[in-house]
Structure formats: structure tokens, C-alpha cells
Amino acid sequence: MEQHDRIHVELPAKPEYVSIARLTVSGVANRLGFAYDDIEDIKIAVAEACTNVVEHAYSEGGSIYLACYIYDDRIQVVVADQGKSFDIQDVESRLGPVDAQKPVGDLKEGGLGLFLISSLMDKVEINEDNGVMLVMTKYLYESGVEESVDGISSLQSEQG
Amino acid sequence: MNLTIRSEQTDNAHHIYLAGEIDAYTAPQLRESLIPLAKEKGIELTIHFNEVEYIDSTGLGVFVGVLKTTDANGSNLKLCGMSSRVRRLFSITGLDEVITIEEVKEGQS
Numbered sequence: 001m002e003q004h005d006r007i008h009v010e011l012p013a014k015p016e017y018v019s020i021a022r023l024t025v026s027g028v029a030n031r032l033g034f035a036y037d038d039i040e041d042i043k044i045a046v047a048e049a050c051t052n053v054v055e056h057a058y059s060e061g062g063s064i065y066l067a068c069y070i071y072d073d074r075i076q077v078v079v080a081d082q083g084k085s086f087d088i089q090d091v092e093s094r095l096g097p098v099d100a101q102k103p104v105g106d107l108k109e110g111g112l113g114l115f116l117i118s119s120l121m122d123k124v125e126i127n128e129d130n131g132v133m134l135v136m137t138k139y140l141y142e143s144g145v146e147e148s149v150d151g152i153s154s155l156q157s158e159q160g
Numbered sequence: 161m162n163l164t165i166r167s168e169q170t171d172n173a174h175h176i177y178l179a180g181e182i183d184a185y186t187a188p189q190l191r192e193s194l195i196p197l198a199k200e201k202g203i204e205l206t207i208h209f210n211e212v213e214y215i216d217s218t219g220l221g222v223f224v225g226v227l228k229t230t231d232a233n234g235s236n237l238k239l240c241g242m243s244s245r246v247r248r249l250f251s252i253t254g255l256d257e258v259i260t261i262e263e264v265k266e267g268q269s
Binding site for chain 1: 181183184185214216217218220221222224225227228231232245249252253254255257258
């Protein structure tokens, strides 16, 4: 499907700016007509991606590159950095919810971010070239199946 | 939007009332407030989420740390008053299997 608009934001990779990324995607997703719960999911996924940049990408400051690509049936959010890459295979092998069988003392305080992203978004791709780039997609309809033209046009007519 | 933390203490119980957003920016402040309480021996630590509007994995990590600390000190941790949005993250991540969460009754916010 043809791409319509894109919104780019560059933020300092500091914890206090993660909420700006959240507010930005929230506004864009709202404009597209996403349901409240889906907007909240997108906000959390984007915040997780940005938090990863803040905590892991740079040793001496850098930027979070946030881009929202707007399509008729979906939003694609890209969060990228120009910092250190990481071992994708190692991360993927540890991806999962908390294991309730483990003793409490063995629980880890981190590592749930990527798992949450993959749970909350419809599609997630990780590219590593110059740093890490996370491409997250959420469809306007959860199945990702296109609705009838009527369904889409009536949604658009509801927007201001 | 930031996070405000209010605490009330009785004999061997601490009640912590949170309001606002728990993310990478506010989590360190939350951890600093909760860990010293969690280190006390044999207490009941109850965290009230009624006015928490947002939490992500950074916040979840804080509660994992608090749980480990209360567990190691013979204390009990209980979370209550969660909205369905906040509650959902605890269930997706499986943390509701290890942390005691008091469910909100129907009709209560």
C-alpha cells in the first residue's frame, strides 16, 4: 500500500525525553483512529524501544531517532540509534515472560522490554547496521486483514 | 507528567500511594523510595496504584527488585488498586505469578 506521511523526531538519548516520544506516537496514532487500548500499547512499545536506546546505545550521549510512517491500514514506528549494536541471537534466546518456577532471588529486574514490544505490536523487526534500528508495526485492525472500504472511510469521516 | 510518592506508616505496615507515570525517568526515584522500606524486617509493604496512569518495563523492574528485597527480609509485598491497563502488563510479563496483586472489585476505580 502506498505510504502517505512520515513524522521524524530526534530526541536526546536521556530518560526525561522518553515521555516526549510517547506523547508523539500517541498523537499520531490518535490521528490515525487507533482505539484507546491500541494507542496505549503503541506508547508502551515505543517507550521500551527508546528506553533501550537511553540505557544501552551510547556511552557518551547521543540521539534517539523516532520516525512514524503513516499508512491507510497501519502505523510503522522506527526507533533507531547510532550507538553500539547488541547480540540479537542472545537477546532472542532470553525473550519471554517471567518464569514463576524460579526462586524469587533469581528474578531479573530487566530484560522484559523487548518481550513487551513483541507482545504489544503486530510485527517487530530488528536491524543492525550502524547501531540498532527497531521497526514496529501496528495495524488499525488487529488481524492485519484489510476491512471493507466502507469500514475505513467511516473511520476517516469520524476524524476532525 | 511526573510521579508522586506518598507514604503512610503504622506499626509494621507501610502504605505507599503512587500517582503519575512510572518510566525510565521516574523509576530511579521510585526505587530509592521503596528499597529502604523493603529492607526493613518483617513488614507489610502495600503499594497503591489507583492513580498510576502509565507503567513500562522499567517500572516493572523496580517491583521485581522490591519483591526480591522484601523476600530476603521476611517481609510481604502487595500491590493493589491497579487499572486494567496497568494490570495487563503484569499479566503479559508473568509477574502476576510471582507478585501478590489484589484485584480491584467491580465498580471500583
